Structure formats: structure tokens, C-alpha cells
Amino acid sequence: MQNRVLARLLTLAAAVASVAAPQSAPHRSALRQLPALTPHDSALHALDRLAYGPRPGEVDAVAAGGVMNWIDRQLSPDQLDDRLVAERAATFRILRYDSGDLARLYAAASEERRERQRQGAGQPAMDSLAPPADLGGKEAQMGRRLAGEVEQLAVVRAALSRRQLYEVMVDFWVNHFNVFFGKGADRVLAPSYIEETLRPRALGKFADLLIAAARSPAMLFYLDNWQSVAPGSMPPALTRPRLQARPWFGRGRYVPGFSQEPARADSQRRRALERMPKGINENYARELLELHTLGVDGGYTQQDVIEVARILTGWSIKRPQQGGGFEFHDWAHDYGEKTVLGVRFPAGHGMDEGVRLLKLLASLPATMHHVSRKLCQRLVNDEPPDGCVDDAVAAWKRSSGDIREVVRAIVRGPDFWAPQNIGAKVKTPLEFVVSAVRAVGGDPDTTPRLAQVVARLGQPLYRHVAPDGYPEREEAWVNSGALLDRMNVAVALAAGRLPGVTVALDSVALATGDAERLIAAVNDGILGGTMSDNTRRVIRDELADARDPVAARALAVGLALGGPEFQRQ
Amino acid sequence: MSVSRRVFVKSGGLALVSLGLDPLFLARAAFASYRPLPPPTASDRPILVCLFQRGAVDGLNMVVPHGESLYYRERPRIAVPASEVVDLDGHFGLHPRLAALKPLWDNKSLGVIHAVGSPDSTRSHFDAQDYMESGTPGAKSTTDGWLNRYCQHDREHDDTPFRAVAFGPQLPRILAGSAPSLAIDDLQAFGLRAPQEAARDRLTRAFEELYAGSATGLLSSSSQEAFEAVQLLQQANPTQYRPDHDADYPRGRLGRSLQQIAQLIKGNLGLQLAFADVTGWDTHVNQGASEGQLAARLAELGQGLAAFAQDLGERLRDVVVLTMSEFGRTIRENGNIGTDHGHATAMLVMGGPVNGGRVLGRWPGLDPASRFEGRDLAVTTDFRDLFGEVLARHLGATDLSAVFPGFTPDPTRFPGAIRG
Numbered sequence: 001m002q003n004r005v006l007a008r009l010l011t012l013a014a015a016v017a018s019v020a021a022p023q024s025a026p027h028r029s030a031l032r033q034l035p036a037l038t039p040h041d042s043a044l045h046a047l048d049r050l051a052y053g054p055r056p057g058e059v060d061a062v063a064a065g066g067v068m069n070w071i072d073r074q075l076s077p078d079q080l081d082d083r084l085v086a087e088r089a090a091t092f093r094i095l096r097y098d099s100g101d102l103a104r105l106y107a108a109a110s111e112e113r114r115e116r117q118r119q120g121a122g123q124p125a126m127d128s129l130a131p132p133a134d135l136g137g138k139e140a141q142m143g144r145r146l147a148g149e150v151e152q153l154a155v156v157r158a159a160l161s162r163r164q165l166y167e168v169m170v171d172f173w174v175n176h177f178n179v180f181f182g183k184g185a186d187r188v189l190a191p192s193y194i195e196e197t198l199r200p201r202a203l204g205k206f207a208d209l210l211i212a213a214a215r216s217p218a219m220l221f222y223l224d225n226w227q228s229v230a231p232g233s234m235p236p237a238l239t240r241p242r243l244q245a246r247p248w249f250g251r252g253r254y255v256p257g258f259s260q261e262p263a264r265a266d267s268q269r270r271r272a273l274e275r276m277p278k279g280i281n282e283n284y285a286r287e288l289l290e291l292h293t294l295g296v297d298g299g300y301t302q303q304d305v306i307e308v309a310r311i312l313t314g315w316s317i318k319r320p321q322q323g324g325g326f327e328f329h330d331w332a333h334d335y336g337e338k339t340v341l342g343v344r345f346p347a348g349h350g351m352d353e354g355v356r357l358l359k360l361l362a363s364l365p366a367t368m369h370h371v372s373r374k375l376c377q378r379l380v381n382d383e384p385p386d387g388c389v390d391d392a393v394a395a396w397k398r399s400s401g402d403i404r405e406v407v408r409a410i411v412r413g414p415d416f417w418a419p420q421n422i423g424a425k426v427k428t429p430l431e432f433v434v435s436a437v438r439a440v441g442g443d444p445d446t447t448p449r450l451a452q453v454v455a456r457l458g459q460p461l462y463r464h465v466a467p468d469g470y471p472e473r474e475e476a477w478v479n480s481g482a483l484l485d486r487m488n489v490a491v492a493l494a495a496g497r498l499p500g501v502t503v504a505l506d507s508v509a510l511a512t513g514d515a516e517r518l519i520a521a522v523n524d525g526i527l528g529g530t531m532s533d534n535t536r537r538v539i540r541d542e543l544a545d546a547r548d549p550v551a552a553r554a555l556a557v558g559l560a561l562g563g564p565e566f567q568r569q
Numbered sequence: 570m571s572v573s574r575r576v577f578v579k580s581g582g583l584a585l586v587s588l589g590l591d592p593l594f595l596a597r598a599a600f601a602s603y604r605p606l607p608p609p610t611a612s613d614r615p616i617l618v619c620l621f622q623r624g625a626v627d628g629l630n631m632v633v634p635h636g637e638s639l640y641y642r643e644r645p646r647i648a649v650p651a652s653e654v655v656d657l658d659g660h661f662g663l664h665p666r667l668a669a670l671k672p673l674w675d676n677k678s679l680g681v682i683h684a685v686g687s688p689d690s691t692r693s694h695f696d697a698q699d700y701m702e703s704g705t706p707g708a709k710s711t712t713d714g715w716l717n718r719y720c721q722h723d724r725e726h727d728d729t730p731f732r733a734v735a736f737g738p739q740l741p742r743i744l745a746g747s748a749p750s751l752a753i754d755d756l757q758a759f760g761l762r763a764p765q766e767a768a769r770d771r772l773t774r775a776f777e778e779l780y781a782g783s784a785t786g787l788l789s790s791s792s793q794e795a796f797e798a799v800q801l802l803q804q805a806n807p808t809q810y811r812p813d814h815d816a817d818y819p820r821g822r823l824g825r826s827l828q829q830i831a832q833l834i835k836g837n838l839g840l841q842l843a844f845a846d847v848t849g850w851d852t853h854v855n856q857g858a859s860e861g862q863l864a865a866r867l868a869e870l871g872q873g874l875a876a877f878a879q880d881l882g883e884r885l886r887d888v889v890v891l892t893m894s895e896f897g898r899t900i901r902e903n904g905n906i907g908t909d910h911g912h913a914t915a916m917l918v919m920g921g922p923v924n925g926g927r928v929l930g931r932w933p934g935l936d937p938a939s940r941f942e943g944r945d946l947a948v949t950t951d952f953r954d955l956f957g958e959v960l961a962r963h964l965g966a967t968d969l970s971a972v973f974p975g976f977t978p979d980p981t982r983f984p985g986a987i988r989g
Contacts, residue, residue: 183695223709224693283709290710426788456738458752465699465742468712478787480730480795481751481759487776488762534782542775559775564784564792 037417039063043070044528045422048569049379050074050411051164053435056507059528071411075404077163077203085161091446092156094149099192099217102146103324106188109143110320143188147181148448150191151461152500155451156444158434169202169407170194171430172378174462175469176371177213177292179222181462186222189324190462193218206371206401207362210292214284214358215326217317223284223467226316228309230334231279238272280334285309287467293361295370300341307338311345311357368396372406377472379410381421388415423530423568426474429457431569432486436493436561439526441504449500457485478567490562495554505557511549515540518556526560535563613887615922615964618830618843618877619716619743620823622870622894623698624851628914629900629946630863631667632681632928636660639935643901646858647908653859657681661928665859666868669875670919677925678878678885682955682984684913684930686896686948690941692910694851697895701952702743704973713746715972716842719960720748722971729839730798736826736845743844749794750842756807756829760799773799805836816880819872823847827877834884841964850894854905874919886921889963889987891956897946900935912945916955918986922963929984950984951976958983 037045043062047054050071054062062070073080089095097105154174158167177198181190197216201209213219220226285308289300314333318325328351337347343360345353361367372392376384388410395409396402410416427435433454437444444450451461458477464470471477492498494505505511509521519539523531539556546552560566634640635651636659654662655671661681663670673679689706691697700706704715713721720733733750735741740752753759761776763769773796780792810832818824826845833840849866856863870892878885897914913933918925931949933939941947957978960966969978 180695183693224696287709296710458739460739465695466703466712467709471712474787475747478791479749479751480791480798481753483780483788483792483795484760484799491761491763491772532783535779538775538778538782542771559779562776563779564788567788 037419037422039067040529041422042067042417044530045417046071046411047164048423048435049416049425050168052158052167052431053438053569054528055438056441056504056525071165071408074163074165075203075408077166080162082162085157085163088156088160088446089153092149092153094146094153094191095195097146097191099189099196099325100323102188102191103185103320103322105143105146106185106324107320146191147187148451149446150181150194151451151455152444152446152448154194154461155430155434155454156446158430159437159442159444159450165407166202168378169403170199172375173198173202173209175464176374177209177219178464178467178469179218179462180465182465183222185320185324186218188320189216189218189221192216194462203404203407204402206367206396206403207359209403210362211355211358213292214288214312214354215315217324217326219284220315220317220326223287224281225284225309225312227277228281228284228313228315229277229279229329229332230310230313233313233332234273234276235329235331238269238276280306280309280313282306282309285312288361291467291469293370294364294366295373298364298366298370304340307340307345308357310334310336310338311340312354314351315354362401365393368393368401372396372410374472375406376410376415379407380415381424382473385415385418385421388413391415425472425569426478426567427569428470428472428477429459429482429486430454430461432567433457433489435569436490436566437501437503439508439561439566440493440557441507442493442501443504444501447500450498453489453498453500457489458482483567486567487562490560490566491558494558494561505553508557509553511553513549513552515543515552518543518553522556522560526557527565530565531560532565535560535565614839614841616834616841616843616888617959617964618827618845618888618890620890620892621698621702621741621743621844621846622850622892623694623846623848624894625694625697625896625898625910626850626866626894626914627852627856627863627898627908628683628894628916629897630856630858631664631867632657632683632915632917633662633664634660634683634932634935635662637935640900643935645902646906647856647902649858658928660932663871664864664867666864667871669871670917673875673878673919674926678920678923680918680923680925680986681915681928682918682930682950682986683915683928684933684946684948685916685950685952685955685984686913688948688951690912692896692912694895694910699742701893701895702741704953704956705975706953708975711974714741714743715956716743716844717746717748717750718972719964719966720750720842721746722968723964723966729801730794731801731833731838731840733842734830734833734840734844736829736843741844741846744842749791751798753829755825756802756832759802759807801838802836805832805838807832807836812876812880814879814882816876817872818876818880819869821869823869823873824876827873828880831877831880834881834888852898853903853907853909856902856907874917878919889918889920889922889959891959892917893952893956899944900940900946901944912941913948914946916952918959922987924985924988929986951982954978954982955984955986958986962987962989 040059040063043059044054046067047058047062158171161167174194179186179190179193181187193216197212197218198209201212282305286305288308289298289305290296294300314329316327316329316332318327330350333350335348335350338345340357345357369389373384373389375392376388380388391409391413392406395406399405415421433450437450454461459470489498493501493503496503508525509518512518519536522539523529523536539559542555542559543552546555629640630647630649633649633654635649635654635656641648649664653665655665655668656662657674661683670679687697687700687706689697689700699709702714703711704718705711716733730749730751733744733748735744735750735752737752738754740750744750761769761773763772777796780789784792812818812828812831818828823845830843830845833843847870852863855861874890877890881888893916894914896910896912898908898911900911903909933947933949935946937943939947953973953976957969957973960972961969966972
């Protein structure tokens with residue numbers, strides 16, 4: 001106990017020192033070598049939690065260079081050469097489309113779908129949750145292909161990037177600020193959300209990330225804020241006599257243009273008025289408080305939710321043909337006075353009061369605590385230790401919400417390295433698949449097939465419906481069907497039969513008829529030396545009558561990847 | 570494992586709940602500590618099959634109010650002519666392509682609840698499906714689904730891994746939550762895969778031993794469940810399945826799902842809840858009337874349900890099939906000879922315990938004055954009252970307020986779908 005207190009004091013001292021001189025040499029952190037963890041085990045633990053598991057030889061390399069050196073470099077990802085993954089990413093067509101291109105593609109696909117339906121070929125609408133039954137037209141197919149690329153790109157980056165901690169943090173924010181790709185226009189809005197909203201800010205200031213997410217079309221659409229309007233407000237298009245008709249995102253929303261013919265224009269205007277949003281929509285406001293910032297017990301009331309929604313009225317989206325970007329509709333904004341959590345927002349303000357609100361929320365203790373707790377849950381333990389959360393909150397205060405410093409504090413804290421937290425987390429499907437691919441020196445291709453494996457195991461990327469994002473708790477992932485699926489994936493991957501990835505088993509173990517040597521190599525290369533006696537015995541038994549050394553190696557690797565040790569990190 | 574141990578573990582789990590100490594991990598740990606009993610020999614346990622028509626089915630063309638002239642006035646091009654509907658009671662009739670269901674109506678094992686839906690006014694598929702599956706209309710942050718919450722709170726049946734099964738590649742929202750449930754894409758592919766049977770059995774055994782000796786915590790209990798499930802299923806021998814009574818399932822995902830549900834039921838694997846979904850109901854354009862797009866979807870649905878009933882034969886006695894869809898469609902046809910997103914719809918209930926042969930729920934009529942927001946069929950039965958009735962009267966659920974938080978289904982509002 002005393003040791004622990006001492007260790008915590010030392011951490012604080014080290015963290016303070018490191019904040020004072022962030023680029024300082026890593027030797028100054030006193031508790032880096034905590035008792036019970038060898039350099040090898042520390043490197044393995046760091047690679048399990050701050051990366052998607054080790055690639056062949058990586059544990060030894062990190063141990064040799066010093067695990068804290070490695071962590072410090074990971075915290076400055078821009079300085080890590082990542083040409084390999086940049087080149088690979090460049091082969092994904094999705095990155096050659098900007099958000100405007102995609103919005104126009106969406107508009108074209110929607111038009112195409114309506115045209116096809118007019119011709120009688122039935123097909124579910126794009127905002128149906130279910131996968132489309134029919135392949136659709138050229139534009140729709142392109143849209144789906146690009147959506148598949150976005151998922152696969154995440155898997156490729158996780159598997160190949162040298163900026164591993166950065167990719168882990170991107171995944172964390174993707175879930176913290178979850179949007180669902182399957183909701184209508186989000187299919188085309190989400191790629192820029194990932195690339196332009198979340199990725200550039202994954203290790204930046206939380207307030208910047210929060211504001212960027214709030215004004216991202218993907219979030220505005222997903223949680224309906226784009227159609228949240230002050231009661232009684234009306235778009236200029238409805239008050240002007242005639243404009244060109246243009247389709248809008250989704251269906252049954254207000255129509256921004258009318259016929260040239262007066263009688264028809266009147267009836268169109270009536271219909272449009274019927275469909276006009278009649279008032280505020282609280283969805284985003286509620287999740288902003290409950291999930292993105294304060295947390296469910298963050299001390300806000302239903303009245304606060306309403307006031308937040310009023311402040312954010314008018315934060316909306318341009319039409320697809322205009323690029324589908326963010327747009328503030330002053331006609332829809334509620335210019336009255338509001339009070340949120342006791343803070344007064346005086347009347348007469350427009351978009352600026354929304355920014356003020358988001359900065360306020362980002363700076364509140366409840367937010368620091370809520371987000372820090374989630375970070376500790378991701379990086380340390382499903383049940384985050386209080387000490388970890390305290391360290392993170394302290395760093396948040398010192399650094400005004402600099403995520404890099406918050407993560408640094410967590411990783412330098414004693415809880416991260418505590419024996420009870422080593423191997424304490426079960427991998428999510430994404431973590432399982434990517435760590436397995438990395439363990440066998442695997443190289444995923446650009447087809448969406450590996451992402452489909454992740455989806456089959458229960459974690460279709462960017463397709464978590466509810467705004468809370470994929471859970472970090474093992475109960476969400478461990479069930480009988482999912483475990484069998486993991487075993488099948490493991491066996492197929494080891495045998496080189498998993499579609500979409502090539503493996504390099506030679507980098508783990510040379511095929512050999514010597515079972516003991518093979519088992520030792522698999523233990524070292526796949527399980528980081530954590531193989532239990534039972535696992536060793538079972539693999540040995542299975543190898544007993546294996547004739548072919550190549551098949552024997554695939555079997556041993558498959559059992560190790562599908563076995564219980566590899567499910568943990 | 571003796572029964573007394575099971576009871577002990579169960580009451581231990583319940584004690585935790587009553588103390589308010591029921592975080593997810595404890596809940597799952599409590600589930601995990603029940604060891605499966607041998608396959609249940611009793612084959613008369615109540616079973617619920619939920620079928621989600623994703624995309625919002627046009628309830629007015631599925632169960633046609635052919636007795637109302639307004640229906641024909643509002644739908645000049647897509648109304649089903651009165652001469653073609655399968656009349657049910659002089660006022661309502663089934664779409665002609667659902668004719669396969671008429672015998673079930675006649676023998677009182679098919680009922681209709683009309684004008685049922687959500688109290689929430691959203692016309693977004695995404696939100697409305699979400700609400701119908703979470704069971705909490707208007708509340709987006711509910712993380713689990715109502716079928717799962719039922720499993721959490723009614724622990725009488727959780728003695729087999731096949732208690733709650735969804736057919737599809739992923740677990741749907743309706744079954745998400747702390748109670749264990751399975752997503753099965755294909756019954757025949759469930760378990761470990763290997764080219765030959767001997768290799769498969771050997772691989773299965775190897776993994777079983779790996780997990781039995783090396784796994785801890787939830788990994789240990791879940792893997793035990795998994796291998797027991799594989800074994801149970803092998804005994805039921807799904808590859809050899811032939812439907813009984815010449816039941817002819819329609820081709821496609823719905824027919825396959827229904828057939829596999831029948832397999833699980835007849836295999837006596839302890840199935841209590843099954844879920845499947847079927848898409849293609851979002852008929853904005855060229856919906857058709859007696860023929861056409863919607864008719865084709867309804868034909869598949871009708872044939873599927875009829876084949877399921879026929880295949881089950883006597884076993885239908887203990888089974889209720891409940892269809893659901895996120896909302897209905899506009900009363901008036903739109904400019905594209907289709908219908909847009911509306912409000913109330915119709916749901917079907919089929920099975921032995923069903924109070925069939927009648928259209929249930931209060932019919933609000935199509936009169937403009939009684940419409941929702943002046944245009945859509947009004948909801949007179951909250952879907953939670955229907956779902957709640959099925960849970961309570963068919964499955965014997967005792968605590969509906971735990972299944973539908975923030976809502977207390979009231980027996981006096983139950984539509985009467987299940988025979989008393």
C-alpha cells in the first residue's frame with residue numbers, strides 16, 4: 001500500500017516534469033520499471049494496449065529501445081515515418097473523393113434510385129437499416145463500394161501503421177463521437193467525418209474535437225440537429241415565390257424549391273409547410289450532454305437539454321449539390337435568452353453562442369471526469385481504477401484538455417502497469433482480428449474482406465446504431481457464438497485461407513518437425529510467452545500425429561490465435 | 570450440476586439485483602454461472618418468434634379496410650379492389666397474395682392488430698426501428714433491446730445457449746444486452762469449420778480442451794456454452810432436416826430463417842425467443858395493388874408463415890409468431906404511385922395461443938379528422954401494449970415494467986392477442 005502511494009507520488013512528479021518539458025528524455029520517469037514487469041513484459045503490455053498487438057519481433061525491439069521511449073514516440077505520431085501506410089492508403093479511391101464529391105454522388109444515387117423505382121424495380125430506401133437487397137444502379141454501387149473502402153481503410157491502418165497509438169485513439173474517438181453509416185446521408189458524410197473531423201484532432205485539444213464534431217454534417221444528420229429549428233421559423237425559400245426544385249437529403253423534409261406554375265407551387269408550398277420541422281429537436285443536445293461531455297450523471301436536467309437544443313438551432317447542412325457541408329441557418333436560430341447549467345446565454349446571439357457553449361462543456365469537471373474515465377476504461381481496465389481517472393483529470397486540468405497529455409498521464413500512471421491490469425481486457429473483434437493479422441506478419445489488401453471479418457465477429461465498423469459507440473466491456477463481446485467465430489477466423493488465418501490478407505508464418509516460426517521447437521516459437525511469437533501449461537499440452541497432443549510440418553505449423557498457430565490467451569490483452 | 574445448486578446460483582443473482590448491484594459484468598457472470606441442464610425433454614414450453622418487416626410495411630394494403638370508401642378515394646391507383654381482397658370480417662381483408670394465411674385465420678390461429686405503432690412521431694426508419702427494438706420510443710440512449718431485457722428479468726428459461734436466437738450475421742438491437750443470445754446466420758455452419766467431419770470434430774475437441782483448461786472468467790463460461798451448443802446442435806442434426814407435412818418454404822432469406830427456426834423448435838433445444846427480419850417494404854414508388862412490388866413481398870411473407878405453421882403442425886400449439894414494422898405508410902398515395910412514411914400500421918399474430926380470427930385494436934378510421942397530424946393512420950395501440958401482452962400472457966413474464974422502462978403496459982389496454 002505504501003509502495004503504491006509512493007509510486008503515485010512519483011508518477012505525479014514525473015508527469016509534472018514531463019509536462020514542463022514535454023520533449024525531455026525518457027529516462028526521467030522514475031517508475032518506468034515497476035516491480036514484476038520485465039522489459040519484455042512491459043513492451044508486450046504496451047503493444048497490447050497502446051497498439052493493436054505486436055508484429056513479429058516487435059516486443060523485443062520495443063524492449064531493447066526502452067518501452068517509455070517507444071511510448072513517447074507514439075505520442076508524437078507526426079514524427080514517425082509512416083510512408084508504407086500512406087502509400088497503401090493512397091490506393092483507396094475513397095480518399096480521392098472530397099466531401100462535396102461524395103455529397104453529389106449521394107444526390108445522384110438518390111435520384112437514380114427514384115428513377116429505378118419509377119421504372120418498377122423495387123429496392124429499399126437508402127435509409128433502411130437493412131442491407132440493400134438489390135445492387136442498385138451504378139452510382140449506388142459506387143456509394144456502397146466507397147463505404148466498404150472506408151471500413152477496410154480503418155483495418156489496414158490499424159494493421160500496418162507505425163503510428164499505432166494514434167490509430168487506437170482514432171478508434172476511441174470514432175466510438176465516443178459515434179455516427180451510424182447506415183442512416184441515410186451519413187453513408188456519404190461519414191468519410192469526411194473520419195478523415196477531416198476526427199483524425200486530425202485525435203491527439204489534440206478536446207474542445208477542438210468537440211466543436212469539430214458538433215459542426216460536422218455527419219453528426220448533425222445522425223442526431224437530427226440539422227432539422228432543429230426555433231418554433232415558427234421558416235426558410236426563406238418558403239417565403240419567396242419561386243425557386244428551382246431540388247432534392248434535399250433524405251425524404252419528406254422541407255422542400256427548398258417550387259414549381260413555376262402558381263397553383264402547383266401553392267400546393268407544393270403547403271406540403272412543404274406540412275413537412276417543415278416545427279421546432280427544436282433534442283436528440284443531439286441530449287447525447288452531447290449525456291455521451292460526449294458531462295456523462296449521464298453529469299448533473300444536467302431536462303431543461304438544460306432543451307436550452308442546449310435552443311442554442312444549437314440553425315446548425316445545419318448545405319444541400320448535397322452544394323457539397324453538403326456545414327451551414328448555419330440564421331432563420332432557424334432561436335435568438336432568445338437561454339440558461340445552461342446555471343450559465344446565462346444572453347439574447348441576440350447566433351452561432352457564436354453555440355461555440356461558447358461547447359467550450360464551456362469541454363471545460364467542466366464532469367466532462368473531464370467522464371471522458372477520462374472512458375479513456376482509462378479503454379487503456380487500462382473495463383472497471384477504470386480511480387487513481388487512473390484522477391491522474392487523467394489532473395493532466396486535463398494542467399493542459400487545458402490536451403488529449404495527448406491526458407493519455408501520457410494515464411500511461412505513466414501506476415495503474416497502467418499494475419499486475420492486475422496486465423492481460424485484464426478481452427479484445428474487441430477489431431482488436432482480435434487486427435492483432436492476429438499483425439501477429440502472423442499479415443498484410444491486408446484493399447478489398448473490404450478483412451473488414452467484413454470484423455463485422456461478422458460482431459463489430460461492423462461505423463455501423464453501431466446507437467450513439468454510445470461500441471462498448472469497451474468484455475460482456476459485450478464474449479458470447480458462445482462469437483467465440484466459435486473467433487476460433488474459425490484464427491484457424492483460417494493461420495492456414496492462409498482468410499480472404500483479404502496474406503500471412504507470413506515464416507516470420508513467426510519456420511516449419512519444422514520438431515514439435516517442441518514449434519511450440520516454443522509459437523509461444524514466443526504469438527502469445528508473447530504467456531502460453532499456459534494446458535495450452536502447451538493441448539497443442540503438443542494435436543501435433544503428435546501431424547505429418548506435414550507446414551500443416552503442423554498452421555495448426556499450432558491457429559490454436560494459439562483462437563485459444564483463450566490470445567483473446568486477452 | 571444439481572438442481573439445488575442452480576437454484577442457489579439463481580437466487581444469488583437475484584439477490585444482487587435486489588441490492589441494486591447489477592452492473593453488466595455481474596449480470597453476465599450470474600448468467601454464466603448457470604450450467605446448462607440436459608436438453609429439455611418437455612416440448613411444450615411457450616416460444617415467441619418475432620419477425621421484423623424493415624422498411625415500414627403498408628399496413629393498409631397488407632390488411633385492407635375494404636369496407637371504407639375513403640380507402641379507395643385516397644388510393645385510386647394502388648388500392649386493392651374489394652373484389653380481390655381475402656375478406657376477413659366484412660370490413661377488413663387480407664391482401665390477395667396473403668391468401669395462404671386464410672386457413673389459419675379460419676381456424677383462429679391468425680389474428681391482426683390494426684392501427685398499432687409507436688407513440689413517437691418520428692418518420693425516420695432509423696429512429697423508429699431503433700425505438701421499436703429498444704422498446705423505449707423517444708429515448709435514444711437505451712443500450713439494450715426489449716427481448717434481451719425480457720431474458721434478463723425472466724430467468725426461468727435460460728438453461729440452454731439456444732434460448733434466444735437471432736437469424737442473421739449480427740445480433741440485432743432487439744436482442745442486444747447482458748443476457749446471452751446467439752446470432753446465427755446459418756444453422757448448418759454453426760460451430761467449427763473444417764473440410765472433413767473427422768477433422769472438424771478433432772478441432773472442436775482441441776479448442777474445447779484449450780478453453781476448459783486455460784480460460785478464465787467469462788471466456789471460460791461462454792466457451793463451455795459454445796461447445797455445449799455445438800454438441801446439442803449436432804444431436805439435432807440440422808443437415809438432415811426435412812420439413813414435415815410437405816411444408817414448402819419460399820426461397821430466400823425469410824424462408825430459410827423460418828425453416829431454421831422450425832428446426833430449432835423441433836430439435837427441442839430450449840428455444841424460447843427467435844428473431845428474423847425481412848426487408849423491402851419501403852414502397853415509395855410503384856407500390857402496386859393486387860400485383861406488383863408490395864404484392865411480391867407479401868406473397869413471400871404469407872407463404873413463409875404458412876409453411877412454418879404447416880411444418881410445425883402440432884407444435885404450433887406452443888408458438889406465437891409476431892410481425893412488426895417500424896411505422897405504417899401514408900393513407901393517400903403519393904405522386905409516384907407509392908406511399909410515403911406514415912404512422913400506424915398492422916401487425917400479425919399467428920400460433921396456437923393466439924386469439925385469432927379477428928381484427929383487434931380500436932380502428933380509428935381513415936377520416937381526416939381522426940388522422941395523425943392530419944394525414945396518417947392514428948396509433949390506437951401502443952406497440953408496447955401488444956408486445957407486453959404477448960410477453961405476459963404467452964411467455965408468462967411477470968415484470969413488464971423492467972422490460973419497458975418508463976412504461977407500464979396495462980392489461981386493460983392489451984389488445985387481446987393471446988387467448989385468456
